[in-house]
Amino acid sequence: MSDVLVVDGLDVTFDRHRVLADLSLRVRAGEILGVIGETGSGKTTLARAVVGAAPVRAGRITFDGTDLTALRGPALRAWRRTGQVQYVFQDPLRALDPQHTVARIVAEGLTVAGVLDRTAIDAKVTAALVQVGLDPALADRLPGQISGGQRQRVLLARAVALDPRLLLCDEPVSALDASNRNHVLRLLADLRDRAGVTVVVISHDLSSLAGIADRVAVLYGGRLVEQGPIERVLSEPRHPYTALLTASAPSVRREHPIPARALRPAPEHTPAAAFGAGACPYAPRCPFATPACVTAPPTTGDAWQVACHHAGAWRAQLAAGAR
Template sequence: MSTLLDIQDLSVEYDRHRVLDGVSLAVRTGEILGIIGETGSGKTTLARAVAGLAPVHGGRIAFDGTDLTALRGRARRAWRRTGALQYVFQDPLRALDPQHTVGTIVGEGLAVAGRQRPAEIATRVSDALTRVGLDPALAARRPGEISGGQRQRVLLARALAVEPRLLLCDEPVSALDASNRNHVLRLLAGLRDTAGVTVVVISHDLSSLAGIADRVAVLYGGRLAEHGPIGDVLAAPRHPYTALLVASAPSVRRERAVPAARLRGTGPGYDGGCNYSARCPFATAACATAPALSTVDGDRAVACHHALADLEFTS
């Protein structure tokens, strides 16, 4: 697969606090990439930086060869109007204007781009609502008049109406019940299979990614801990933090996993070394130096000084 989104050495800071620290990651055309991590790991900041919604302090973000971090002013606005990259927010109630109808909301991107007449926009809105499993008649309603699951799908319809190449979905199922959660996850998988849309799903729930993602990237404390094909990562995690996540997800738990009881400390450190070492049961003197992200097992990479496949995991 070709690379659609190429992130190199990305750093983001807020109030002198580094939220992302040198993250490098490639998203391949036509795949579903899951980005997993606990609250504060930097996963939402990563997505927002890609979408131009968070300040980039270092590094490069390229979309199909176009350096997004170099675009300014009119060039940036012109690129956004192409609709090639769409961001699906986590909270529909905050992301949807309660004063506007669903039809106006879904057609907003088309209207801004100025590419269709009103009748054409109405047709595209109807098509987008149908694609996400909603009755086109909902176009006349307002967000407060529909359910939470419907609002989440309206966000997806708004993104799909402009025919994007990449969807960035920030915790798209975190506020949904089991039935709506499964529906939205199946919908995301279907978009990749039927429309060829590349999808990045931000989540703190490894179980929700297990059935739809092709690859997974694990963030901890603003750094990339591990990434690779999701089946391989779940079956044999190579980073202690990944192993902890697997052990904490009942539906994907494996026998070889690091138990939560063996954790030390309370959170990531920033002393120049490995930011997981304060919590890691395998930490040694070598961890005083930050590990580089190194390729292992072909399509996998891990930032850890120790080959965890050779260490004894206990359940």
């Protein structure tokens, strides 16, 4: 499977706050990649950087050979008009203009992309609404007149109307009830299976990714700490932070013998003040941290998918009852 999106050494800094640090990851054509991490870990910033809406200080983002970070002015606008990469916002209420009807919202991208024929636009809007499971009769409603689940799908419809090749969905189900949530997740899997769309799903909730993602990338403090096939990561997480996430989510836990309390930070071992900016970001909370974790940040390579100096080894330590 070829890589369709390549993020290489990405650094994003807001004012003087470094939000993403030396982040590299690849998204393969036709897969669903889950991106997980706690609030503030940089998930939204990563997606925004891909669509040119975050201040990239260093690194490169390449989509199918096009260096997106090098695009400026007319070249950037021309690229956006192709609609190949679509970002579905985290917060539907804020992302939707309350004065615009559903039809107008879904048609927005099409107009920008240069589709001017009214009949063609109407047909595409109806098809997109049906595709995301919405009744086309909702086309005349305003965002305030439909439910949260419907608003989420309107955002998705706006994106799929453009036939994107890559869809970045930011917390697409976190505000939804169980039935809407399953529907949206199935829809994303359908887009991958039937239309070959590559999908990145951002979530702070592992259970929503477990059923649909092919691979998962784990962010902590703006760095990638682990990535791999989701089943493998769920059944044998190698980074202590990923292990804590899986241990805290019983519904997705596979055969996981480690109790969450064993993975929780032990303050006496990990005084936060001892850890500097060049350290592993998880070191201040990690019960397995040693001086090596503060002298240099571990990095993930292509083959090595865990950024932890003690990847795997901490398991033996736990098993031996050392802690």
